[in-house]
Amino acid sequence: MNTNVIKIHKNECIGCQVESSLSFRPLVEYLKDRLKTEKSVKSEFYRFLLQKIEKDEMLLNSISAEELSKYKDTLELIFTILTPLMGDEEDLFWALSTPIPDEIFFSTNAFYKFFKDHDPKNKVNKDGEPVEKKQLKFIYNIILDRFYNFTSVLRNEIIYGHINEENKLTQYYNIQTDTRFVNIKHKGDLPEINFEELGRYFQDDNELEYLIDNLPLNNFCFEGFSIISITDVTLQHSIDGIRDALVNHNYQSEAYTHVIQALKSLSGDGNLQFGLMPFLTVNDKLVFDNQEFSQSMLINSAKASNLEEEVFYSLVDKYKENPRAIFVSSINDDQISKDPFLRVLKAAGVCSYSVLPVYYNMQLAGVLEVYSDHEVVVDDKLLSRLRPAMPLIGQLFQYSIEEFDAKMDEVLMDKFTALQPSVQWKFNEAVWHFLQQKNNNSKIKEIETVTFRHMYPLFGAIDIRNSTTERNKALKEDLNVLLNSLITALTAIRKTVTLELTDKLLFNCKDWIERIGSFASSNEENQLNEFLELEVYPFLSIIKGNYPETGEIVNQYFEVIVPETGAAFANRRQLEISMQLINTEVSQYLEKSQSNLQASYPCYFAKFRTDGVEYDIYIGQEIAPEKPFDLLYLKNIRLWQLTSMVDIARLSKSLIGEMPRPLETTQLIFIHSNAIDISFRNDERRFDVEGAYNIRYEVVKKRIDKVLIKGTSERLTQPHKIAMVYFNPDEAKEYLEYIKYMQVQGYLSDDLEHLELDELQGVSGLKALRVGVKYVDGKESAKKLEPKELKSIEKEIAKMLQS
Structure with a gap:
């Protein structure tokens, strides 16, 4: 004492x-x-x-x-x-x-x-x-x-x-x-x-x-x-720390770090490290997302050693069939020969490695790794200290699995289905009504049609200018490369092998080169493909087999026609890269922008890929019954539509320097003042308009992209311009105020045109506004409209519309 x-x-x-x-x-x-x-x-x-x-x-x-x-x-x-x-x-x-x-x-x-x-x-x-x-x-x-x-x-x-x-x-x-x-x-x-x-x-x-x-x-x-x-309350505090991590932290990042630190304190051994590997699945197959949902030494080691994923997955699948605790106190050559996965761990500096299965509700949820760069024996004392933490780790794994599944569902709904949060509540009601009928033993009916009435539509299209022409041009350039390469190969073969068929194929190739320039339909392209597949390729295969000295010549030609890397597809690949660059950037812009729209008033926003990007927007009271609808929200979204087209035009122009084949875009808006009804078509999993009058709206928006200016051969849609199509002059009045203000602000040029359009099949009386987008000169990058600027514009436009 x-x-x-x-x-x-x-x-x-x-x-x-x-x-x-x-x-x-x-x-x-x-x-x-x-x-x-x-x-x-x-x-x-x-x-x-x-x-x-x-x-x-x-x-x-x-x-x-x-x-x-x-x-x-x-x-x-x-x-x-x-x-x-x-x-x-x-x-x-x-x-x-x-x-x-x-x-x-x-x-x-x-x-x-x-x-x-x-x-x-x-x-x-x-x-x-x-x-x-x-x-x-x-x-x-x-x-x-x-x-x-x-x-x-x-x-x-x-x-x-x-x-x-x-x-x-x-x-x-x-x-x-x-x-x-x-x-x-x-x-x-x-x-x-x-x-x-x-x-x-x-x-x-x-x-x-x-x-x-x-x-x-x-x-x-x-x-x-x-x-x-x-x-000393280290054991209890560590367990409490794991429980706190489950409650108070983000499962994909902070929780794993806190849990691993708590496990170290729980073990009482400074030489031990811990890894967490939940079993995530896609279509019942294991996947591993190490950045967000796990901190696993085995996964890190496998990636560092470039271990093929299939090999790794097969190892884990095999373990799932017989989950058990594995203890390796010291990794040596004998053990590596029995369990090859230990090789990647040893290469990463791991000396001892153990795996403990982790369960949630009696189902295997993942594994806990215990490893060290020293020789460590995992004994009963250590296991008894870790045992209280195992149910909590199981819960953490389950949370990670649920979070991963939710993330998958979110992207799935956003990218692949028409169902969006703004309208999902009505689908939930329809499902609940269907289940109620089923539970009440009433005669089962088809699930009710989800309909939204009196919705204001907005349509916009960002199209890649002359995409069909560019495709044909790239195709012809590639076919020229292909046929010239084939002529080179056949000429070299003729020097080694004397066959009259070789001369006939050379004649056909030269003839096809002349015909390529006048291709007018896909039928001619099909004829060329038949010539290559039925005559040329079998000939080359036989020649290569019977005359080994021609092998290198034939192989060089077949390298030219590999779609992913060959020179005969280079122009089409470049075109596809350019188109993908535009579409991806425009899509990302629209996705980010539409989230801001939803904050002001919920709306249904559907985006479609064509040669460019098209979108439909529907807004109205029935989308959000709890939030009073006012035409002010419609005006706000129309203003956004015009300002977003300015941004997109500037964005696509700024991308030209990054494109292997420069492409330009056109911007089109269809102004439609009257409300329409839309219903969800279960068979096609998308919304469609209801009623004869409403169908007319659908017809018009699908045909106006190629409409000509009346009395001319000029297309309405042009690069560096925004075109706005309408029927009634009153419909254009609101947009004229927007255009006037944005011209003053330097976003649009002073070149507004009032145009009449040619008749389309079943559609007449179309008119259009067309105005140029103003770009920033010099080395300055194109200025995008910031949220503060949009709010300022909204206020000014609101004053104009009220006057």
Whole structure:
């Protein structure tokens, strides 16, 4: 036992001083009370200690911590009655301190060593709260409990985290203060406390403000001593840390990091590392997404060693058939020959590797990896420490699996189906009504048709200019390369092999080169393909087989016609890359923009890929019954439509330098003022218009992309222009105001055209507005309309429309 005085706070609590005296009088009173009722042999021991304390009069009065070193025998007797009889003071963290813990005057050797060895710089979980504030809370906590029977949520304990210098792991200790031998006296009458008001202060964590005003400490006096005990709670705190990670963190990133750190503390072995590998599946086949949903050493090692995915998947599939714990304390050549996957681990510097299966609701959810760059034996002791964490890891894996599945569903709905969040609520209602009919045993009917009535439509099209012409041009250029390469090969073969058929094929190739320039239909292309597949390729295969010396010539030709890499497909590949670049950038722009639209008022937004990108938007009251619809939202979305076309025109122009084959886009808007009805067609999984009048809208929007200006051969849609088609002049009035404002702002050119259009099949009376997009000159990049600018435009347009 140790009687050295330990200063706990080192004069950090100047502002929270309260009158106190170190005394054993409360213990004497306790012993006297116990002797009145105690009938066992303990009474003799209590009596002996009581006599010894009373014999030393100094112990009954106020005494300093330093003076108590003279009474070590008495203090050891106190230790004996206040601790379990079998407790070993070399392992027990126990001490006596002043009434308000500030000085420790008697402690076990284990406690003294703990305090001296734990350098404050290695302390973790610093909450930043001043020591003085903590001490004040401690003092008031005792006062409220003793005098007002008010127990706050604060307990007289502290969780202390400390980094072990030997293994570099964090260990956690529960420091508790027992104040049963502290008497508190109050001078005068106790003041009344408004506990309802105090409760509000507690909620705001400023209860001290109230207590200091209403319960001044200078009216209280503390007498006696406190007992401090420390318990290692690393195991429980680690488990709590895993549970906290499940509740309070993002499963794809933070939770895994916190869980792995908690497992390290739980193991107590600084040489151990942990990996988490949930089993994610797509179409019941395992997939591994290491960046988001797992932190696995095996996956990382397999990727670093370029292990083929199929090999890796087969290993895991085999393990799933017979899940079991695998322990490899030291990876050697014999084990590698039995389990080849150990080779990639050894290459990554892993010496020992173990796998523990993790279950959720009796189903295998993944595995926990335990590995080290040292030789480590996973024994029963380690397993018993890890066992409480396994159900929580199973829950984490299940959350990750559900999160992964939800992510898949979100992208699936966004990219491959017409169902969107803005309309999903109505589909949910339809499903619920269908299930209700089924549960009520009523005659099962077809699920009801989902319809939205009185919706305002908006249509826009961004088309790649002359895409058909560009395709034909690229095709002809590639066919020229193909036929010239074939002529080269046949000419080389003729020098080695004498066959009249070779001359006939050469004649056909030269004839096809002349015919390519006048290709007018796909039928001619098919004829060329038949010539190649039925005459040329069989000929080359036979020649290669019978005359090995021609093998290199034939192989070189077949390399030319490989679609992915061959020169005979280079122009079509370049064209496809250019078209994909435009479509991808435009699609991403629209997706990002439409999310902002949904924030103002929910709408249905459907995007389609053609040679460019087309979209339909429907907005109206039935999309969001709980949110009142106003034409202001329609005006807002029409303004967005025009401004977005400016952005897209600028965007596509900026991409020209990145395209292997430069392409341009045209921008088209169809203005339609009247509301229409739309219904979801279950067979085609898309929305379509209802009624004869509404169908006319659908017909017009599908035909206007190639419409000509009346009396000319000029197409309405042109690069660097925005075309707006309409029937009624009143429909154009609103857009004229938008155009005027955007011209002033420098987004549109001063070249507005009012045009009449040629009749289309079954459609007459079409008119159009066409205006040029203004680009930024010089080295400046094209300026996009920012959200603040859009809001400014909206306000100005709103004023114009109201006037």
